[in-house]
Amino acid sequence: MRKRIKINQTNLIFIGMAVGLAIGYLFPAFGSNLEFLGQIFIRMVKTIIVPIIFSTLVVGIAGHGDLKAVGRIAMKSLIYFEIVTTFALFIGLVVVNIIKPGAGVRLDADTSMPAGLTVKHHGLLDSVLNIFPDNVFDSAVRGDVLEVVVFSILFAIALTLIKEKGKPILDFCSALSETMFKYTGIVMYYAPIGVGAAIAAVIGSKGISVLLHLGMLIFSLYAGIIIFIVLILLPVALLFKVPIRRFVSAVKEPAVIAFSTTSSEAALPRAMEAMEALGVPRRIVSFVIPTGYSFNLDGTTLYLSLASVFAAQAAGIELSVGQQLLIGLTLILSSKGAAGIPRASLIVLTGTLASFGLPVQAVAIILGVDAIMDMARTATNVIGNCLATVVIAKWEGKFIDNAN
Numbered sequence: 001m002r003k004r005i006k007i008n009q010t011n012l013i014f015i016g017m018a019v020g021l022a023i024g025y026l027f028p029a030f031g032s033n034l035e036f037l038g039q040i041f042i043r044m045v046k047t048i049i050v051p052i053i054f055s056t057l058v059v060g061i062a063g064h065g066d067l068k069a070v071g072r073i074a075m076k077s078l079i080y081f082e083i084v085t086t087f088a089l090f091i092g093l094v095v096v097n098i099i100k101p102g103a104g105v106r107l108d109a110d111t112s113m114p115a116g117l118t119v120k121h122h123g124l125l126d127s128v129l130n131i132f133p134d135n136v137f138d139s140a141v142r143g144d145v146l147e148v149v150v151f152s153i154l155f156a157i158a159l160t161l162i163k164e165k166g167k168p169i170l171d172f173c174s175a176l177s178e179t180m181f182k183y184t185g186i187v188m189y190y191a192p193i194g195v196g197a198a199i200a201a202v203i204g205s206k207g208i209s210v211l212l213h214l215g216m217l218i219f220s221l222y223a224g225i226i227i228f229i230v231l232i233l234l235p236v237a238l239l240f241k242v243p244i245r246r247f248v249s250a251v252k253e254p255a256v257i258a259f260s261t262t263s264s265e266a267a268l269p270r271a272m273e274a275m276e277a278l279g280v281p282r283r284i285v286s287f288v289i290p291t292g293y294s295f296n297l298d299g300t301t302l303y304l305s306l307a308s309v310f311a312a313q314a315a316g317i318e319l320s321v322g323q324q325l326l327i328g329l330t331l332i333l334s335s336k337g338a339a340g341i342p343r344a345s346l347i348v349l350t351g352t353l354a355s356f357g358l359p360v361q362a363v364a365i366i367l368g369v370d371a372i373m374d375m376a377r378t379a380t381n382v383i384g385n386c387l388a389t390v391v392i393a394k395w396e397g398k399f400i401d402n403a404n
């Protein structure tokens with residue numbers, strides 16, 4: 001019974017998307033005015049993120065009491081994240097060098113920087129420092145997932161160490177996490193409208209013609225992502241004996257939410273729920289998904305390597321293989337901070353271009369079509385993170401096959 005309701009809801013979201021597409025195409029002015037309906041959805045989901053991450057991590061770690069396992073899961077996740085994102089980065093580089101989407105584009109010298117995009121580029125030490133919160137309420141207010149994760153893990157370890165005395169807090173967190181999942185369920189009733197409106201706004205304001213302008217860049221990204229899924233994610237899934245069909249049907253809804261809202265945060269609660277329902281233990285889901293949002297943004301990483309070289313191509317700058325690898329190395333670090341919010345990549349891209357003396361004006365050109373590319377990379381981010389939870393669960397021998 002429960003299952004049927006879920007399937008219907010996923011279908012409703014698909015219908016919402018199709019209706020949004022039609023509205024954006026047929027009534028563009030009306031469609032672009034609908035953006036606020038999509039924003040309402042993203043805002044509502046954002047209220048879930050901090051309490052759900054905190055409570056599920058605390059219950060996952062302290063409820064189990066096995067601190068060694070936590071360390072092991074953390075190590076395995078980080079190894080897996082690094083390997084997979086490095087592949088994503090290389091695929092971006094290979095695709096952009098073969099298709100050369102920037103070759104036909106002329107950078108307009110006086111294109112000024114798009115408003116609202118500031119160059120924010122941290123050095124390595126800053127990036128490491130920024131993982132540690134100095135005030136967890138401030139981290140929560142800013143919605144900094146990684147800082148909340150770090151606090152929650154330490155909190156949970158401490159809670160485990162005080163044993164019986166910590167029970168009231170554990171019970172509280174357990175009730176809090178259940179409440180937040182229920183809360184997610186309520187917000188999801190609105191998802192078809194939010195998702196439809198978000199699509200209507202993109203199509204309505206950019207028009208289908210956006211696909212023609214800078215078409216090669218968009219094509220390269222989509223091609224790269226398909227290659228990444230087929231050559232990396234699929235073999236990984238086969239290697240770890242992931243039940244592919246069931247995985248695909250579980251990941252469908254979070255992926256559609258990510259695609260249409262261009263925010264992987266908007267898909268976070270649903271992604272966690274879906275992976276748990278698939279058979280990944282809560283303590284793995286609650287660790288891997290939030291940390292993956294900082295360290296395992298596959299779509300974003302692929303996009304960033306592709307877009308950096310695109311900018312050089314558009315300006316007629318030849319980059320050697322060594323230079324491209326250096327940019328790649330920088331991106332591996334700087335992309336880690338890319339938050340799961342719409343257009344986050346553009347900010348990282350701006351910083352990277354600036355620090356390598358590449359034309360930052362490329363960002364102004366890309367901005368016009370970025371929404372379409374953000375859709376694909378965000379969905380890839382979410383799919384990659386969901387897969388990571390199953391892989392880690394299988395690797396730990398803790399995947400409970402919930403078939404039937």
Ligand code: ASP
Nearest residue numbers: 264300340341343344345
């Ligand atoms: N929008 C992406 C996400 O939410 C981040 C990006 O801009 O690449 O995952």
